[in-house]
Every structure is written in structure tokens, then in C-alpha cells.
Amino acid sequence: DQPALEDPFAGLNAEQRAAVEHDIGAANVRPLLVVAGAGSGKTNTLAHRVARLIQSGADPQRILLLTFSRRAAGEMTQRASGVLHRLLRRGASAHSPVTLPWAGTFHAIGARLLREYSGRIGLDESFTIHDRGDSEDLMGLVRHEIGLSQTEKRFPLKGTCLSIYSRVVNSRDPLEQVLQSTFPWCSEWEGQLKTLFGAYVDAKQEQNVLDYDDLLLFWAEMAADPELGPEVGARFDHVLVDEYQDTNRLQAAIITGMKPGGEGVMVVGDDAQSIYGFRGATVRNILDFPKQFTQPVHLITLERNYRSTQPILDASNALIAAALERHAKTLWTDKASSIKPQLVLIPDEAEQARWVCNRILEHREAGIALKSQAVLFRAASHSAALELELMRRNIPFVKFGGLKFLEAAHIKDVLAVLRFAQNPTGRMAGFRVAQLIPGIGPATATRLLDAVGEAADPAAAVEAFVPPAKSSIDWAAFSALYRRLRTPGLRWPADIELVKQWYLPHLERMHDDAQVRAADVEQLAALAGGHATRESFLAEITLDPPEATSDRAGPPLLDEDYVILSTIHSSKGQEWKSVHVLNVVDGCIPSDMSTGNQDDIEEERRLLYVAMTRAREHLQLVVPNRFFIKQQAQMGDRHVYAARTRFITPAMLGHFEEHTWLSADTRHERKPVPESVRMLVRERARNAWK
Ligand code: ATP
Numbered sequence: 304d305q306p307a308l309e310d311p312f313a314g315l316n317a318e319q320r321a322a323v324e325h326d327i328g329a330a331n332v333r334p335l336l337v338v339a340g341a342g343s344g345k346t347n348t349l350a351h352r353v354a355r356l357i358q359s360g361a362d363p364q365r366i367l368l369l370t371f372s373r374r375a376a377g378e379m380t381q382r383a384s385g386v387l388h389r390l391l392r393r394g395a396s397a398h399s400p401v402t403l404p405w406a407g408t409f410h411a412i413g414a415r416l417l418r419e420y421s422g423r424i425g426l427d428e429s430f431t432i433h434d435r436g437d438s439e440d441l442m443g444l445v446r447h448e449i450g451l452s453q454t455e456k457r458f459p460l461k462g463t464c465l466s467i468y469s470r471v472v473n474s475r476d477p478l479e480q481v482l483q484s485t486f487p488w489c490s491e492w493e494g495q496l497k498t499l500f501g502a503y504v505d506a507k508q509e510q511n512v513l514d515y516d517d518l519l520l521f522w523a524e525m526a527a528d529p530e531l532g533p534e535v536g537a538r539f540d541h542v543l544v545d546e547y548q549d550t551n552r553l554q555a556a557i558i559t560g561m562k563p564g565g566e567g568v569m570v571v572g573d574d575a576q577s578i579y580g581f582r583g584a585t586v587r588n589i590l591d592f593p594k595q596f597t598q599p600v601h602l603i604t605l606e607r608n609y610r611s612t613q614p615i616l617d618a619s620n621a622l623i624a625a626a627l628e629r630h631a632k633t634l635w636t637d638k639a640s641s642i643k644p645q646l647v648l649i650p651d652e653a654e655q656a657r658w659v660c661n662r663i664l665e666h667r668e669a670g671i672a673l674k675s676q677a678v679l680f681r682a683a684s685h686s687a688a689l690e691l692e693l694m695r696r697n698i699p700f701v702k703f704g705g706l707k708f709l710e711a712a713h714i715k716d717v718l719a720v721l722r723f724a725q726n727p728t729g730r731m732a733g734f735r736v737a738q739l740i741p742g743i744g745p746a747t748a749t750r751l752l753d754a755v756g757e758a759a760d761p762a763a764a765v766e767a768f769v770p771p772a773k774s775s776i777d778w779a780a781f782s783a784l785y786r787r788l789r790t791p792g793l794r795w796p797a798d799i800e801l802v803k804q805w806y807l808p809h810l811e812r813m814h815d816d817a818q819v820r821a822a823d824v825e826q827l828a829a830l831a832g833g834h835a836t837r838e839s840f841l842a843e844i845t846l847d848p849p850e851a852t853s854d855r856a857g858p859p860l861l862d863e864d865y866v867i868l869s870t871i872h873s874s875k876g877q878e879w880k881s882v883h884v885l886n887v888v889d890g891c892i893p894s895d896m897s898t899g900n901q902d903d904i905e906e907e908r909r910l911l912y913v914a915m916t917r918a919r920e921h922l923q924l925v926v927p928n929r930f931f932i933k934q935q936a937q938m939g940d941r942h943v944y945a946a947r948t949r950f951i952t953p954a955m956l957g958h959f960e961e962h963t964w965l966s967a968d969t970r971h972e973r974k975p976v977p978e979s980v981r982m983l984v985r986e987r988a989r990n991a992w993k
């Protein structure tokens with residue numbers, strides 16, 4: 304009775320099994336909704352379902368798996384193929400998981416489908432994708448071009464304009480309503496915003512670029528088309544969606560458009576974990592799911608939690624039971640434990656960092672690997688003190704959800720060259736590239752882009768362009784590069800090598816820390832090697848950039864063992880043996896940016912719920928008495944005295960072991976942070992990530 308030969312489905316409970324076996328082999332697979340609390344095995348059940356489908360003969364290429372991040376997609380396909388391997392070894396499946404299902408985020412899958420159908424929907428196949436920064440810049444440019452920034456001095460900033468636009472697209476609500484409910488201070492500009500958005504849409508079209516929202520919007524439109532919709536839908540026999548509570552109306556419309564009858568559709572989610580309302584996601588998607596299709600939906604609920612100990616579950620349940628909106632779920636577990644979650648009261652954030660480090664090392668002594676421990680926080684900037692302390696103590700760490708690789712100026716430069724080569728009409732990329740060349744400013748760049756945009760052969764237009772005299776040598780080098788990049792037949796990733804060689808001298812000219820940046824460019828080139836084509840590389844890196852900043856400090860104590868630092872938002876779906884949550888204070892959770900609106904505050908409660916339910920055995924909520932708030936520029940940063948979050952009411956304290964840490968006696972023994980370490984942290988913050 305070897306474990307390897309055990310039936311991989313044997314461990315599932317009755318409800319999970321019902322979900323996995325739902326309509327297997329039936330001609331019509333009815334739509335299925337699984338609503339269940341944290342840690343009840345929703346994701347695990349989805350992975351088993353994928354394996355079961357393939358085992359029963361489904362074609363993996365006709366299974367579409369939509370997840371929240373690329374990492375989640377990878378983990379789920381891995382789990383599914385693990386199950387298939389075990390089935391294969393038992394002789395219970397004829398199918399080895401050689402081909403994998405289509406798996407990825409809505410945006411990534413959208414990009415892939417749109418490229419494929421581009422000809423049919425009036426898109427040029429060589430479209431490029433704007434990231435958030437590019438989109439903001441284009442919005443700013445259009446705003447300037449139609450004169451709004453000049454005539455209307457108080458007109459909303461480009462970032463706000465983009466947020467409003469994005470909200471309208473994703474919620475499918477009229478502009479007027481979005482302004483009223485979410486951006487009331489911009490209501491007076493409704494007419495001008497309409498004009499602006501019209502011009503923004505035209506600009507994108509002219510330049511053959513899509514922004515993030517377009518990927519969903521165009522896909523939804525394709526899905527709603529009477530001819531194309533069924534055709535695209537018919538490519539997939541099964542459409543499975545994880546974390547459905549964080550999808551928006553447009554994403555729901557994509558599913559219904561492709562599968563009006565809901566055949567083969569399975570979604571899983573937890574309304575108590577909905578934390579993306581600020582981006583237009585709506586929990587109504589789960590509530591409305593049963594009414595969405597032309598045939599009735601089958602509903603399964605899971606109530607057993609396999610992740611956390613009873614005391615952790617009790618505290619989390621108490622937190623969510625106090626929510627204004629009822630989440631009728633009773634989670635239970637048989638993982639008894641005498642260890643209650645800790646509520647740790649601490650003087651300030653520096654002490655918080657020390658205490659957390661102490662605790663991490665204690666846990667490691669007790670046999671919990673660093674990798675099984677995570678520290679979670681509300682905003683990426685909140686881990687600064689902790690990062691410093693981890694470095695000082697040589698505790699390696701990796702941070703998720705922090706500053707993105709893509710935001711670095713030098714990475715943007717390299718990508719802009721590649722984008723400009725792929726799509727010569729894209730002005731944001733073109734503008735950036737032209738201005739890398741010394742002596743070329745905005746006016747010359749505009750002249751160039753006008754010429755290139757209209758040319759039948761863009762490379763010839765670049766060659767023919769006459770730059771200012773002092774730029775001519777650099778210009779010649781660039782036109783030679785551009786010609787090669789535009790020449791068909793150059794094998795990827797050779798392109799990026801050429802770009803690198805061209806770019807490195809510019810990097811040295813522009814930046815004092817060129818060496819650090821060059822290493823990042825190398826890393827980018829290495830990533831490029833994993834892709835078959837320039838388009839697929841550019842699409843993926845734009846939509847789902849590498850999440851972790853890889854600067855693990857100091858020599859690792861253990862090989863490849865490191866603590867995880869993550870924002871709560873990025874911790875979704877994951878679990879660790881020990882979880883620390885930083886700054887569990889009012890002003891942070893709930894964030895003081897959201898204290899106006901009841902709905903926002905409730906979303907913050909669910910955020911804390913998500914954080915707490917990541918823990919399997921140990922949960923530590925840390926409450927610093929003094930806490931640093933990074934504020935709007937004009938008000939300056941400051942320290943404030945903070946109190947325990949309002950979500951942990953006095954009545955709930957019984958679920959915690961309170962612990963007060965006063966370390967005044969040891970404070971004088973603290974070694975100062977070596978200047979070299981301080982420099983390193985500051986350098987990275989200031990230079991490497993512009
Ligand atoms: P979340 O809401 O946080 O996304 P989830 O419902 O998706 O949670 P999973 O991540 O799938 O939950 O599962 C939580 C943990 O429980 C995982 O470690 C998983 O392997 C384990 N688990 C799930 N089902 C079972 C089972 N039937 N027997 C044993 N362990 C299980």
C-alpha cells in the first residue's frame with residue numbers, strides 16, 4: 304500500500320468529491336458554483352477537477368483555467384499534473400499530462416485570444432500593450448493636447464482620469480454614476496471627461512495600442528458578438544475560474560458571452576474574501592452567478608477547513624461574524640491546538656521589526672523553515688524597517704507585491720525599444736526611445752514619430768530622418784539597430800541581445816549606478832530567453848511582471864531558505880505555517896485613506912480576514928503604539944500614536960493571547976545598522992526603482 308499508489312481522489316471529502324465528479328462524462332456539464340470559506344480546499348478541488356477531466360478524456364487544450372496571477376496558474380497546473388502522474392502510475396489514466404490546459408489571468412488569456420482573432424475584429428496583429436504607467440502618460444498627453452490642462456486648472460490629474468476611465472470600463476456603469484459613487488469631487492467635470500475619454504480611445508486606436516482594460520473590453524465584445532462569441536466559446540469545453548469574488552462585471556460578461564448556457568463553467572470563490580472592490584471587482588458576481596445562465600446552476604458549499612488550527616479559525620470567524628454584511632458560513636476543523644493567535648503590543652515600528660525577527664528565528668529553531676513563514680502588511684512601503692532588521696541579522700527574505708521590476712527606468716527603456724520595433728505607431732514607446740538619444744528632445748521626437756507613423760517602411764523612415772547635427776552618430780547607431788529589429792527572420796531572443804548591446808553605453812552615460820542597472824537588464828534578457836516570440840514575451844512581462852524583488856540580503860543562512868514578505872493583497876490563496884501581520888492598527892487596517900465610506904471599511908475588514916486565514920499554526924498580529932504614516936506630499940510624513948484596529952473588539956480579545964513587549968532594557972544594546980547596509984537599502988529605494 305505505497306502512498307504513491309494511493310487514489311489521489313481518496314483524500315477528498317464528500318462535497319469536494321461532488322465538485323470534482325460533477326457531471327463527468329455527461330453530455331451537458333451544468334454550470335457549477337462552489338462557495339466556501341478560506342482554506343476549505345477550493346483551489347485544491349479545482350486542480351483535482353482539471354486532472355479528473357483530463358483523466359476522463361477531456362482535451363487539455365480545450366480547458367481554460369482562469370486564475371488571479373500567473374503564479375497561481377502555474378501552481379494549479381502543477382498540482383493537476385501531479386494528480387495525473389499519480390493516476391498514471393496506478394494505471395488509472397491513459398493520459399499523461401503532456402499538454403497543459405490554457406491557464407493564466409483574464410488579461411493574459413485575453414491578450415492571447417485577441418492576437419489570434421485580431422484580423423476578425425479589426426485589430427492590427429502587431430498591437431502592443433500599455434502598462435499602467437504608459438496608460439497614464441498617454442492620458443496625460445491627450446489631456447494636454449485637447450487643452451484641458453491649460454484651460455481648467457483644477458482638472459483631475461492624469462492618474463485620477465485613468466482611474467475613472469478604468470472604473471467605467473470595468474464596472475460597465477455609466478460615467479455619471481461612477482463619478483457620483485466613487486469620485487464625487489470630479490463630478491463637475493463630467494462633460495470634459497467624456498471628451499477626454501473619447502480622445503484617449505481614439506489615440507489608442509491610432510497608435511495600435513491596447514491598455515489593460517481593453518484586453519477585457521475587447522474580449523467581452525468579441526464574446527458578445529453573435530458570430531464570434533459562440534465560436535470563441537466553442538474552443539473550450541470547460542472554463543474554470545478561481546477567486547471568483549474578485550472578478551468584475553466585465554469578466555463576468557466574458558464568461559456569459561462565451562458560454563450563455565453555462566455549460567462546462569465552474570467558478571469557486573468566497574464572498575468574505577472580496578478585497579478588490581477598489582478596482583471595480585464586485586461580490587455581486589458570486590451572488591448573481593446562479594441567475595446568469597440559460598440553465599440552472601448547481602451549488603456546492605464546503606465547510607471543513609483544512610488549513611488552520613481551531614484557535615486561528617475561531618479568531619478569524621469572530622472577525623468576519625462582526626461584518627455588516629452577513630457571510631453565512633460555518634467553518635470547522637479537526638486541527639485542535641492549544642496555541643492561540645498572539646496579539647502583540649509593541650512601542651513602535653523599530654521594535655516591531657526586532658520582535659518579528661526574534662520570533663522568526665525562534666520558529667526556525669523549533670523546526671519551521673523560513674519558507675514556511677510569512678510577514679504580511681497593508682502596503683508595500685510598510686516593510687521598510689523590517690527589511691533593514693532582516694538584513695542586519697542576515698535573515699534572507701523575498702518580497703512579493705512590492706515595487707515592480709517594470710517600474711525601473713532602465714527596464715522601461717529596453718522594453719520601449721522592443722515595443723517600438725514591434726509597433727512603430729505606438730507613440731509612448733517611440734517617444735521614450737527617441738529621447739534616449741542625446742540631443743533629441745520632445746519636439747524632434749514628435750517630428751520623428753509623425754514621419755515613422757505614416758511611413759510604409761518605418762525602418763526606412765528612421766534612416767531617412769535628419770536629427771540635430773550633434774546627434775547624428777548616435778542616430779546612425781540607432782537606425783542600424785532599428786533596421787535589424789524590423790527585419791523578419793531575426794530569431795528571438797537575439798533581438799534583446801542587440802538591444803542590450805546598444806543600450807548599455809547609454810545606461811553608463813545616464814546613470815551613476817549603471818552597474819546595478821545593467822544587472823537588471825541581464826535579468827530581463829534571461830527572462831526573454833524563456834519565450835518563443837517577442838510578442839509573447841512583451842505581453843507577458845507587461846501583464847504579469849515578475850512579482851518578487853529578488854534582492855535577498857546577506858548570505859543565506861540555509862540554502863534557498865528565505866522568509867516571505869508580502870502585501871496582504873498578494874498573499875491571496877496562499878498559506879504558511881506561521882504568519883505575522885504588521886501594523887494591525889487603526890489608520891493602517893483600516894487604512895486612513897478609506898475611513899470615510901462604510902463599504903471601504905468593510906473591505907478592510909475582509910482584508911484582515913484574508914491575512915489571518917493565511918496562517919496554519921501560528922498567527923501573530925502586531926500592534927505598534929507609534930506608527931509611521933506616509934502621507935500626501937504636501938502634508939509630510941509623520942509618526943502618529945495608534946490604537947489596535949477597531950476590527951478586534953474587546954469582545955474578541957478572548958480569542959487572542961495578549962502579549963506586551965517592552966524592550967527598553969535591551970534597547971541600549973542594539974548595534975547600529977552598519978552604514979553599508981543603510982546605503983544599500985536607500986540606494987535601491989532611490990535609484991534602482993525610479
Ligand atoms: P483560499 O480561500 O484561501 O484560497 P482554498 O479554499 O482555496 O483557500 P486550498 O488552498 O485549496 O483552500 O486548501 C487549503 C489547504 O487545505 C491546502 O493545504 C490543501 O492542500 C488542504 N486541503 C484541501 N482539501 C483537503 C483534503 N480533502 N484533505 C487534506 N487536505 C486538504
Ligand code: MG
Binds near residue numbers: 346545876
Ligand atoms: Mg484558493
